[in-house]
Amino acid sequence: MILREVVGLQAQVLSAAALGMRVRSTGLRAGDVKRALNDDRSIVRSWLMRGTLHVVASDDIRWLVQLLGPVFVRANATRYAQLGLDDDLRSSGVVAIRKILARSGPLTRHEMVNRLRGRGIALDSKTQAPIHLIGLAALQGVLCLGPERDRGESTYVLLDDWVPRVRTPSRETALGELARRYVSAYGPATIADLCAWSGLPIAEARTAVAGAKASLTEVTIQGQPGFVLKDQLQQTATSATPDVRLLPAFDTYLLGYRRRDLAVPRELQARLQRGGGWIHPAVVVNGRAIAAWSLRKSGGRGMVSVEPSGPITRAIHAGIDLEVTDIGRFLDLSLELEIAR
Numbered sequence: 001m002i003l004r005e006v007v008g009l010q011a012q013v014l015s016a017a018a019l020g021m022r023v024r025s026t027g028l029r030a031g032d033v034k035r036a037l038n039d040d041r042s043i044v045r046s047w048l049m050r051g052t053l054h055v056v057a058s059d060d061i062r063w064l065v066q067l068l069g070p071v072f073v074r075a076n077a078t079r080y081a082q083l084g085l086d087d088d089l090r091s092s093g094v095v096a097i098r099k100i101l102a103r104s105g106p107l108t109r110h111e112m113v114n115r116l117r118g119r120g121i122a123l124d125s126k127t128q129a130p131i132h133l134i135g136l137a138a139l140q141g142v143l144c145l146g147p148e149r150d151r152g153e154s155t156y157v158l159l160d161d162w163v164p165r166v167r168t169p170s171r172e173t174a175l176g177e178l179a180r181r182y183v184s185a186y187g188p189a190t191i192a193d194l195c196a197w198s199g200l201p202i203a204e205a206r207t208a209v210a211g212a213k214a215s216l217t218e219v220t221i222q223g224q225p226g227f228v229l230k231d232q233l234q235q236t237a238t239s240a241t242p243d244v245r246l247l248p249a250f251d252t253y254l255l256g257y258r259r260r261d262l263a264v265p266r267e268l269q270a271r272l273q274r275g276g277g278w279i280h281p282a283v284v285v286n287g288r289a290i291a292a293w294s295l296r297k298s299g300g301r302g303m304v305s306v307e308p309s310g311p312i313t314r315a316i317h318a319g320i321d322l323e324v325t326d327i328g329r330f331l332d333l334s335l336e337l338e339i340a341r
Contacts, residue, residue, distance in 0.1 A: 101143060188219050193226075250278075
């Protein structure tokens with residue numbers, strides 16, 4: 001499964017995560033992703049790596065929450081205090097959320113806030129206090145995101161109602177598994193890269209790599225020690241045809257490392273990361289970003305606009321054409337392509 005192989009995809013924008021699954025698959029459609037999330041429950045969304053929303057395989061949600069949740073609960077302590085979420089309010093709020101969802105889930109954030117108010121827990125809906133309390137409950141393994149409403153509004157459900165309970169590994173075993181999976185998907189990578197991608201403190205990242213050492217081989221990356229999976233340390237065949245991919249916003253390929261220099265030229269970095277934590281969609285050729293792109297939709301039609309940082313060869317243009325066609329198939333849209341000159 002795609003999500004097991006990459007450990008998860010950032011998913012505060014679910015449509016971007018779905019496009020991230022498309023680019024790593026063949027024949028997948030947006031409707032398949034929706035069914036897997038809402039009906040089959042084989043994939044699930046919650047706050048995980050870096051404390052941000054991710055979509056992961058349901059089989060992985062519990063050990064990932066158990067491993068990463070405490071890290072971000074501690075990291076958020078100052079923010080909780082700023083929002084007036086003291087120890088008592090956080091404790092009583094999470095207990096109330098569990099009871100509310102057991103009786104009435106799935107619920108939207110607005111519905112949750114109203115029911116919390118009915119239980120004497122008043123949160124200022126004009127601040128981020130409600131979503132931080134909901135996020136805390138997720139980090140503690142109480143809830144996850146459930147089915148979206150018709151207009152794409154998120155709902156929340158009890159994790160125990162949504163995903164079967166399974167036995168989870170020890171923290172030491174989970175750290176080693178996380179490092180092994182990360183290096184398998186993102187290697188060659190450094191311990192600093194693992195920290196940046198996961199949000200783990202450096203000491204725990206070192207412990208994680210040590211726990212996976214039997215599966216790893218040390219290499220050098222720009223003068224720094226890094227790691228690859230032993231099974232992947234082999235000569236890669238080259239091809240005359242460029243490997244062209246249209247990666248969506250927040251794609252994990254661009255979020256998987258401490259620095260993006262190897263994947264994104266400096267002259268393009270400012271165009272892909274224009275502030276506010278937003279990572280824009282990128283055209284990547286043989287692993288190297290060459291352009292930004294965007295999609296405008298209207299009804300059953302749309303336009304993909306590509307803004308290259310340099311000349312586009314005929315072979316790369318052909319690869320972009322194929323990707324645009326596949327995005328149209330995935331979204332069931334008739335798409336046109338325009339490339340800025």
